[in-house]
Amino acid sequence: MRTVLILGAGFGGLELATRLSGSPADELRVVIIDRNDSFTFGFAKLDILFRDLPPETARVPYSRFTHPRVEFRQEEVTEIDPRARRVRTDQAVYDPDILVVALGADYDPGATPGFVEDGYEYYSIDGARRLRERLAGFDGGAVVLAVLSVPFKCPPAPYEGAMLLHEALTRRGIRNRTHMQFFTPMDAPIPVSAQTSAAIVEALARRGIAYSPGRRVHALDPDRHIAVTRTGEVPYDLFIGIPKHRVPAVVEASGLTEGGTDGWIAVDPHTLETPFPGVYALGDCADAPVPRAGVFAEDAARTVAAGIEAGFGGSAPQEQYRGRGTCYIEFGGGLVGKVEADFLSGPAPVAPFSVPSVELAREKAAAAEVRLHRWFTG
Numbered sequence: 001m002r003t004v005l006i007l008g009a010g011f012g013g014l015e016l017a018t019r020l021s022g023s024p025a026d027e028l029r030v031v032i033i034d035r036n037d038s039f040t041f042g043f044a045k046l047d048i049l050f051r052d053l054p055p056e057t058a059r060v061p062y063s064r065f066t067h068p069r070v071e072f073r074q075e076e077v078t079e080i081d082p083r084a085r086r087v088r089t090d091q092a093v094y095d096p097d098i099l100v101v102a103l104g105a106d107y108d109p110g111a112t113p114g115f116v117e118d119g120y121e122y123y124s125i126d127g128a129r130r131l132r133e134r135l136a137g138f139d140g141g142a143v144v145l146a147v148l149s150v151p152f153k154c155p156p157a158p159y160e161g162a163m164l165l166h167e168a169l170t171r172r173g174i175r176n177r178t179h180m181q182f183f184t185p186m187d188a189p190i191p192v193s194a195q196t197s198a199a200i201v202e203a204l205a206r207r208g209i210a211y212s213p214g215r216r217v218h219a220l221d222p223d224r225h226i227a228v229t230r231t232g233e234v235p236y237d238l239f240i241g242i243p244k245h246r247v248p249a250v251v252e253a254s255g256l257t258e259g260g261t262d263g264w265i266a267v268d269p270h271t272l273e274t275p276f277p278g279v280y281a282l283g284d285c286a287d288a289p290v291p292r293a294g295v296f297a298e299d300a301a302r303t304v305a306a307g308i309e310a311g312f313g314g315s316a317p318q319e320q321y322r323g324r325g326t327c328y329i330e331f332g333g334g335l336v337g338k339v340e341a342d343f344l345s346g347p348a349p350v351a352p353f354s355v356p357s358v359e360l361a362r363e364k365a366a367a368a369e370v371r372l373h374r375w376f377t378g
């Protein structure tokens with residue numbers, strides 16, 4: 001019996017375990033570990049913030065994750081030794097034949113001075129809940145939204161947040177006394193797709209949201225409520241930031257980030273193998289040449305599943321990672337746009353854009369349902 005150990009039951013880990021469960025390979029056992037008791041889609045945070053979705057309703061319990069030959073264990077990963085391929089958790093020690101690290105990305109709000117004291121975020125469930133409470137008491141003023149560091153999860157999500165905030169403030173009748181500004185260190189919202197970037201920039205302009213590309217907020221002054229950029233100070237009444245992202249501390253301590261860009265896990269972009277034999281990394285924690293998003297983690301899981309099966313069968317992997325994924329973008333008013341990215345199949349990335357529509361809103365909901373149906377059996 002050969003064991004595949006998957007660390008992290010998020011977008012990537014769930015897809016990989018589901019695929020391996022249906023693998024034709026004999027004598028394969030899959031163990032998947034997560035510290036949580038349930039899965040939540042990243043985009044549910046927008047629903048928690050703007051649509052009063054209770055976080056409990058967004059959670060899908062792992063007790064429903066019951067695929068043949070897959071065992072789910074709710075444990076905290078405390079140590080990873082990629083050389084020995086050994087993992088310690090708060091409850092056990094594992095020595096798998098194949099180890100897959102899919103632990104996602106953590107946030108580092110402390111990396112931006114003043115942000116913990118005076119900033120809000122909606123990238124975590126607690127952050128979305130806290131911002132929802134703050135917005136309930138907000139009566140107009142200067143709102144600054146800012147991407148604080150790159151890379152970050154789901155490149156469209158900061159713009160979705162801005163457009164949905166505009167809609168919420170309009171509904172409450174306080175948009176006309178609110179000034180909204182958006183800062184990002186990037187030159188365009190979605191660099192791989194000029195069409196998508198143009199649509200987002202135009203949508204911001206139409207909503208009266210001032211957009212400042214290539215301008216990074218590097219600190220807040222909590223006493224004066226000032227955001228500090230290299231080219232000047234920006235006063236705010238409410239500051240909403242996308243915090244700096246990083247690998248989880250247990251990954252950083254493991255040595256897996258050696259050779260990776262900016263502290264992410266180095267992987268072969270075609271196979272998602274790390275330099276350590278039998279150890280893969282996929283999803284947000286991996287330094288693959290794609291944005292951080294669930295759909296790319298899912299595509300990576302397909303490649304890793306094929307690679308593991310080929311390896312057990314004694315052959316070289318047939319499938320190379322293509323970095324494909326369809327991202328949906330909320331524009332408000334029930335309208336959703338779509339960008340279909342393919343980063344690695346051809347000589348250059350392609351990412352055509354579909355204009356926002358109600359049909360695409362339905363398609364986004366259906367895409368989430370399809371995943372829930374595939375991953376969760378009970």
Ligand SMILES: Cc1cc2nc3c(=O)[nH]c(=O)nc-3n(C[C@H](O)[C@H](O)[C@H](O)COP(=O)(O)OP(=O)(O)OC[C@H]3O[C@@H](n4cnc5c(N)ncnc54)[C@H](O)[C@@H]3O)c2cc1C
Pocket residue numbers: 007008009010011012013033034035036041042043044045046075076077078102103104105122123124153154157248250282283284285292293294295296297327328
């Ligand atoms: C507001 C917002 C909107 C988004 N919208 C979209 C979207 O529309 N489409 C899209 O594709 N993506 C979207 N994303 C991004 C998406 O959520 C992530 O990119 C995706 O979840 C990454 O998958 P992953 O498997 O790499 O990591 P994750 O899904 O984050 O899974 C990592 C898992 O590891 C577990 N873990 C971490 N450390 C430990 C430890 N020490 N011990 C045990 N378990 C641990 C965590 O509990 C977690 O379950 C959005 C994100 C945000 C914040």
